[in-house]
Amino acid sequence: MYDFAIIGGGIVGLSTGMTIGQLYPSARILVLEKENSWALHQSGNNSGVIHSGIYYKPGSYKAKFCHEGNRSLVKFCQNYEIDYEVCGKVIVATVKKELGLLDNLYKRGLENGLNVTKISAEEVQEIEPYVHCLAGIKVSTTGIVNYRQVCQKYIVLIRNQGGELCFNTKVRKVHEIGENLVLETNRGTFETRFLINCAGLYSDRIAKLGRSNPKAKIIPFRGEYYELKPEKRYLVKNLIYPVPNPDFPFLGVHFTRTIAGSVHAGPNAVLSFKREGYKKNDFDLRDFTEIITYPGLWKLAAKYADQAIEEIIRSFSKAAFVRSLQRLIPAVQADDLIPTHAGVRAQALMNNGNLVDDFLIVKSQHAIHVCNAPSPAATSSLEIGKAIARQIPEQSHLKTRVSV
Known part of the structure; x- marks a missing residue:
């Protein structure tokens, strides 16, 4: 029997597991991850930026958690000797x-x-x-870091606190037995008193398995990047962003120096027909059917048709992608750029066609579901973990509770 089970081994799930371990030192904590390693999706395929919080609506979770998370993440990196740099943008x-x-x-x-x-x-x-x-x-206050290294330190701390982490473990069913929850997986069953869903691209499905309705569906958007050739990295000192288009919910292509010294250019934002669709030809029939039959998608498409067409053109035309970058740095040429990794953003979309523009946390009696945590979730991970830990009902059987 576990006191807390967390589904999802990305940066939010790991931060939550670490923070709950600090809050309840005697608790039995389990983290389940369906992949064979940690931080393989959003957490490990982002630009590595420590965001400032400038874009987000004042008073929102994103604004609050990002601003506070910027400082707490920098302090965390200092404490545990993780490479980072506050370079500004x-x-x-x-x-x-x-x-x-x-x-x-x-x-x-x-x-x-x-x-x-x-x-x-x-x-x-x-x-x-x-x-x-x-x-x-x-x-x-904007900075850069390798979030995989941050995740690895979260894992070390969870294990030092006595927490258990299981790879290759996919949750298939969730059902109640008395006051507890039973998680059926491909590697057996696990019983827990409380569940935290941090499943990212699958968070809405896990919520429904737990009989919670997030009132939104995860729609995957692929972000494609190029990288400046090493001999052209001098064109970018740190981070360069355009003014975001208020009529479109994504930031636009920009230049980002990484902590390893490379310079990424992008991303665009195109609909993916697979929740883990990192390539243009990736396709999953279930994911595609869910996406294409969701009324909210068509309402969103009608609202942003012109911008969506521009993003698709950029996806298939390097020349169009380069023209967008040249608005910032005219000296950039097509030959200066080589394709690099893509990322997939797990974006919650409501039935009325509105994108969920804040972190979405759904609570039930025995569970908390994090159903929208795209960027700046990595920057905010420590603060999201604290917020979730504080929302957990008092666990009377765990006598020691430490404030976080």
Whole structure:
């Protein structure tokens, strides 16, 4: 019998397991992961950015957890000697119509309590010499890290606390026996007093197995990247972002230096026909059928038809992708770029066609389901773990409770 079982071995599940272990040192904690390793999906296929929280609606989970998570993650990396760098980033307006949007973004940064500075085009070029723009914002607290290393340290701490982690273990059914839950998997059954669902791309399905309704479906969006050839990395010093289009829920292609020294360019955002569809030709019949028959998808497509077509064109045309990058750095040429890994964003979509724009946490008597945790979940992972731990009902059989 376990006190807590966590489904999902990504950064949110691992942070939650570590934090619950701190809250209840005597608890028996189990983390189940269907893959043969940890952080293989969203947690290990992202840009590695420690986000500041500038984009998110003031007062939202994303704004609060990202701002606090930025600081707590940096402190965590310092404490455990994980390589990171707070290098800052610039967000730039490249055409006149973006200047008002840049002002609005600056005000949002201030509302969210961030260290942001409006800078001129000349000041942008002092930071990023190859960027051509009209004006920009400097965000000093943005950083870079390898989130796989962060996840590995979470695992070490869970094990040091006595927690158990199981690879290759896929949950197939969840049912109640008295006050407990039984998880049926491909490797036998596990009984737990409380369940935390951090299954990412499959979080909505796990919630339904547990008889919870998140009122949203996970729709996978593939983000495709290029990488600057080593001899062209000088074009980017740190991180360069465009002003996001307020009529589209994704940030647009940007340049990101990684902690390993490479420079990624992207991503675009295209619908995937498989929940783990990292390649253009990846296809799963069940996933495809669920996606294509979901009314919310068609309402979303109608709302963002022009932008969606642009993203699809970028997916199949390197020239179109390069043109988008040249809005930021005109010197970038097609020959400077080579394809690199893609990521898949687990985005919750409601039946009315609205994307869930905040972290979505659904509670029931014996479970908590994290049903929308795309970016900036990695930056926010420690704060999400704390929030989940605090929402767990008091466990009277576990006498020792430590505040987190």
